[in-house]
Structures are given as structure tokens and as C-alpha cells.
Amino acid sequence: MSKLSIKRKLLVYNILIQTFILIILSLSIYKTLHISTLDKMETSLKVIVLDIVDDLIKHQDEFLSVDFDEEKEYKFKPLYIRLINDKEEIEKSTKFPKDLPISFHEIEKDAIHFEKFESFIVGEIKFSMLNKDFVLQVATDYKILNETMQNLFYILIFIIPIILIFSISGGYFLVYKSFKPVEDILTNLKEINSSTLSRRLSPAQSLDEIGMLTKEINSLLQRLEISFEKINQFSSDASHELKTPLTIIRGEIEIALRKDRTSQEYKKSLQSCLDEVMIIQQTIDDLLFLAKNEDLANNLEDVYIDEVTFEAVKELKPFAKIREIEIKSQIDDVFQIKGFSKLLKIAVKNILKNAITYSYKNSSVLIKNYIENKNYIISIEDKGIGISKKEQKKIFEKFYRTDKSRNKESGGTGLGMAIVEKIIKLHNAKIELISEEKKGTTVKFIFKRKINE
Template sequence: MTNLSIKKKLLFYNIIIQFIILIVLSLSIYKTLKISTLDKMQTSLKVIILDVVDDILDHESNLQFDLYNEEKEYNFSPLYIRLVENNRDKKIINTTSFPSNIKVFQDELQKDKIVFKELNDYIVGNIVFNIKNKEYILQVATDYKILNSTLENLFYILIFIIPIVLVFSITGGYFLIYKSFKPIEEILNSLKSINASDLSQRVKKLHSNDEVDLLIDEINNLLQRLEISFKKINQFSSDASHELKTPLTIIRGEIEIALRKDRDKEEYKNSLEVCLDEVLRIQNTIDDLLFLAKNDTAISDNYTDIYLDEITLESVEELKSYALSKNIQLKTNITNMSQIKGHASLLKIAVKNLIKNAINFSFEKSIVKISCYKENDSTVISVEDSGIGIAKDEQERIFEEFYRTDKSRNKNSGGTGLGMAICKKIVKIHNGSIKLTSEVNTGTIVKIYFKG
């Protein structure tokens, strides 16, 4: 069974269930008919017994009257009638070829009450009554020929009908299973043509407005998510390869140049400094990649109570010298002291990344404004610069890994292209949101929102 297809399993189960249902139904009909026929026979015998008792009571003076006419009168065959005197000898007064193997019994008999007993393939109705102070037993019997004939006919009918019904049931079941699984097979055939190299194809909808259409919708949504994920992975791999390949190429070039001929100490020192800078760049890139690959749950396990104003001020203090080297002035405006559950060092990384980006891409002698304030039911950390800005069509992608705008695609910033992606992840694991607005050659404003 484990190697069978679902269609074959369903067909097999359908056959078994239908067979069991037909057998149970047939047995029920057989038993019901048997009980019904037996009850009908007993009812007929009751009428005959009462009629015979009336005839006997009408002829009290002569108990040897003809009893055979009851069989013709009621069209009931075979019918056996016997009148017995209820004494120790059990003398038979009158009989109609009553079967000799049916003994006269008195157990369970009650006066003027009809009692039925099944003896030796016969059903016998008995009644005790008095005539002239003498007690008599009237017995009316018939065999099971009528019942057996009826049941035998029913048996042959069922033997004939059950296979026919079973064949029709199997055929109908196979048709229903085939029709039900046809859309699934079409979906499977469509999915076979979709592979990792081409996820743009979609499963065609049947427009049946049923569960199959819902399944197709979910599959297509899954394919769309996979396509987006694969594109991001390919872009990420390409960018990561580029980011790591470029410094390695520079290091290799510096080493090859240094080894071509003997050089003085200053030249070797310069080469080593270049190599060190590139190694640090590789290290920063790897560290950033490892951080982005971390599980959010593992990070949130180390949460403590932190103050957002302290995080903001500390980040500004640590970057003051860096801003001074770029001839940029940092200006703060802290008006809120909200507390949240979070990871202080991670939040500081996010805020410092935003401030550092603002410094790197601001015009000389401009001001970078850092604010922390309350807005509605949220606490906002805002970083605003007066710099080169970001084009509208690039603002949506600024939080992607390794993405850099054309104006900032250079190494002068010293970044890895992962800063904004890291900011977004840190804000997300703190249940916050980040919003960017920018205008080319005017400046950029990045705001982080925290509930509470």
C-alpha cells in the first residue's frame, strides 16, 4: 500500500468501504425481512387461532368438526391444527395431519393467551381455554417454508445485485477520483517545468473558484517569494564577491609590486599599510555579513533596559572627532528620555551608522542634526544632513545589502555597503521602524521610530 499512488489508494479504500456498506446493508435487509415475515406469520396464525377457538366454542356439543377449511379460507399453506385435552394423557380430540414430532407442551402457556414457540423448524401457536369445565389446548402450526422461500429469493437477488452495484460504485468512484485529481496533475506538470534557473513561470489558474484555485494562488505566491529571494541571493552573492574580490586584488597587486625588486623601508611600509587597510575592509565586510546572518531570537535574548537619549548622545560623542576630520559639525537636540527593552551596543551601531553616513555624504562645512524627541506615541531618533541626497528611484533599495547609489559608489567612505541593511535589521529586532526621505543635492533625513 505504501508504494501505491494516492489515486490507487483512494480507489482501493472506496472498494473496501463500498463492499462493507453493501454487505452490512444486505444483512440488515435480510434480517429485517426475516423479522417482518415472521411477525406477519404470527399475526396470521393469531387470527386463525382466534377464529378456530370461536368455531369450537360454537360447536361445544361436537368437537369432531372439520378443521381443514381454515387453510382454504385464509389461503395459508401449510397449516396444521390440533385440539388436545389438557390432562395427564394429553388426549388428541381433533387434528389435521399435525406433525407427530411436535410434542404437546404446557410450559409457559397461559389461559386465554396465545403463546408462540419455535420447535423443529415449525412455529407453533398455542392457547388454553375451557369448554364445559374442561381445559383444552389448541395448537396451530406452520413450517418455515414461506419464510425460507422469501429469504432464499432475497438471497439470490442480493447475490445478483451486489456485484452490479459494486461495479457501478467502483466505476463512479474511479471517475470522481480521476476528475478530482486531474487539476492536481496539471499543477504537477506545470511545476515540473519550473526550476531554480527560471522562477518567472507561474501555474495557470483554472478559475473554478474552489480549493484548487486557492492552492494555485498559494503556489504562485510561494514562487513569487522564491523568485524575489533568489534574485536577492544572486545579487547578494555577486555584490559580496565583488566587495571581497576588490580588496584581495589590491592586496595581491601591492605584494607583487613589492616583490619585483628590492625597495627601501618606506615603500614596504606604504605597501603594508595599503594591505592592512584592505584586510580591515575585508574583516568589516565579513563581520557585517555574519551579523546579518544571525538569528533575531538569539540577539533578543540579551535585552536590557536602555535609554534612547543616552544611546544617541554616546553615538554623537564617539563620532565627533570623525566629523571634525571631515569638516562637518554635529548638532544635537535631545528632548526625550524614553526607555525601551533592547540591546544597547546594537542600537548604538545603528545610530552611529546613520550619523557616519550623514557625515560621509554631506557637503563640507555643513551641519548634521541629530535629534531625539517624542512624536505621538513613538520615540523618534532623527539624523538629518545637508548633502548629496538620494534619487527617488534609489531610495527603496538603499536598505538592501551592498547597494550603493551611483554618487556614493566609491571607496572614499570606507564602508562595506551593508550599513543601512544592518540598521534596518537592528531596528526591526527592536520592534521599531525606519523611514528615509531625501532630495538630491539638498540632503537626507533618516528617522527611527520606537513604540513607547
């Protein structure tokens, strides 16, 4: 049984259960009819006994002349009758079976008593007539009962297989119809592999368990496709971005090994290698962040935007000083949102760092917090080289760098803006970019304000 499919198991169970039920039902019918027929025979014999006794008492002066013709009168065949006196002598008889015993003293008076023998059933009664006690015995054999039960047996033998065939056919039809959608699902699932993860099962027309199963499987395939695409994208991105620094490192090492170098030249090569390793490390960290798919919804916290802004400015002031850029803060409104303070600080720092990096020397970068049109705004504005309109549409693509600003000299990986976009989307917010070449760039984080706030 363990090697059978569920469909075949159900068919086997159906056959066994139906067979068991039909056997029990047949035995119940057989037994019930047997008892019912026997009870009917006893009732008929009881009526006949009482009728004969009534005739005998009515004609007791010449009771021997009373005809025992009840067999014709009641159309009850075969019927055997005999009258026994108190000396246990047969007064009158109609071919009564001789092997049936004559009982007299054991019988209770004026009460019908039934005796069952191997082939006969006898109804008898003791009554008084002519100042004497008599016993009347009326017997019949089990021919009627046997014929009835035999007919029933043949009927059951004939009808049970027919019922069983129809029952098994119906069970097979139900099992087949019930498992057809499941088999279709299995067939379709076998055709889905890593290259066809975009395929989905045909949605079920009904909302039953099969429909729910189909829906959940499609949902699972959707999640698998997303995860698989992220893995492929991660591999592609990593291969794309790590190839260049690894090539540079290899070239530096090969050049350094071609001949003996001075310690200064070796230091220069090692510094170049170290710079590329740092880029690789930063790239890997950024790629891992973008590849994460953690469920952060249950870990929301109260985030005070002014604190996030203050910490980001504080951490980047040394960097701004080196670049000869002044960071100005303007906090018009203090507000808080539900989110992730560490992630928001990363987003603010990435934009702020870009603003510092691509601003002209001795200029300033302005970061503001304020409320506008019922929205919470974080705005970072610089007076730098700006971004062309053509490149603004691609700025959030992974590894995209403009010729002017997204270059290796900046120390970036081309993933900063993609990370910012992901963080802002996690907060159900949006990014607004306003930039003009050679005049500057403004980036705004716009958070929707709750109605009850």
C-alpha cells in the same frame, strides 16, 4: 498499502467500508424479515386456532361434523389441523404430518402455545368441551418463510453488487474531484526550480483547505524567491566588490616577490595589503548585514534619539578632529521612538562620517534633533562638496560611488548608504536628501509621530 498513493488508499478504504456496511445491512434486513415473517405466521396461526376452537365449542354436540376448511377461508397454504382428545387419540385431522408428536399433558389450558420443529411450526391450545379436555393443533411448514427468505436472498445477491458498483463509482468520483486540485498543485510545483522561482500557483477560486494550501504555498515560494535572490545578490555583490582588493593584494605580493626589497619597501607592500584586507573585512561585514532577514519586530525597545545622537557624535569626534572638521549638536526636542538603538546609531554614524569625510577643511557639520509637522527629525548638515542631482538618485544603490566622493581613498565600500536605507526602513521611517554641488548636503531621518504622543 504503504506504497499506494493517498487517492488509491481512500478508494480501497471506501470499497472495504462500503462492502462491510452493505453486508451488515443485508444481514440485518435478512434477519429482520425472517423474524417479521415468522411473527406474522404465528399471528395467523393464532387467529386460525382461536377461530377453529370457537367453531368447535359452538357446535360441540356435533363437533365431528365441523369442517376444517380454514386453508381456503384464510388462503393460508399449507395448513394442517387435528383435534386430540384427553386419551391422546386423534378425533379429527386434515392430513396432519404423522411425524409431529402428540402433546397433551404438557400444554397449559386455554393458552396458545407454539412449537417449532425442523420443517414445521405448530400452534396448539388445550380447551374444554363436553366436560372433556381437547387439544387443537394447527401446523404449517416453513415453505412460505423459506420462499420469502429465498427471494430476499436472491434480491440481495443481485442488488448488493449494483449498489457496491454505484457506491465505488461515486467514491472514485469524489476522490478524483477532491484530489484533482492537489494533483494540479503537484504538477505545477514540479515545474518550479531555481530558475523559475518567480512562478506562482494559480489562486484557488474557493476559500476551502485547497485554497488556503495554495495561498500558503505561494507565500512560501515568495519567501524562497526573496531568500534565493538575497543569496544570489550576496554572491554577486561579494564577487564584484572583493575582486578588486584581492587583485591589488595579489599584485603587491607578486611585485614584492620579483626581487629582494628593502624592509621599508616590504612594509609599504604589507601596509597596502593590510589596507585592502581591511576593506575586504568591512565589505563582508556590510554585505552580511544587508543579507540578514531577521524578524526584529518582537525585539522593539524604547530608543531615546538624543542619546543615540550624543553617542554617535562622541564616537566620531576623533575622526572629525583628524579631518579638521567641527561637529555641532543642536537638540531642540527630546523624544523617543520604538526601535533599535544600535542600528540607529550605525545609520547616524554612517551619514555623519560621510558628512565629515566630504566636508571642506575647517568647516562644520551640524546634527539636529527636532519636531516638525508632527514628525520626529534627525538632521545632519555639512558644508562640503555636495552631490549632483543625477547622482542623488543612485546614492542608495549598493557599491555606487560618485567620481568625486565615493572612492577608495575614503575607505568606504559603497554599502554605507544602502545600510542606512535598510535601517531606516526597519523603523518605518524615510530619508530625505537635499544636496547642492560645492555647497553641501543635508540628510534627514523622518520618523512618524504616534497620534497619542
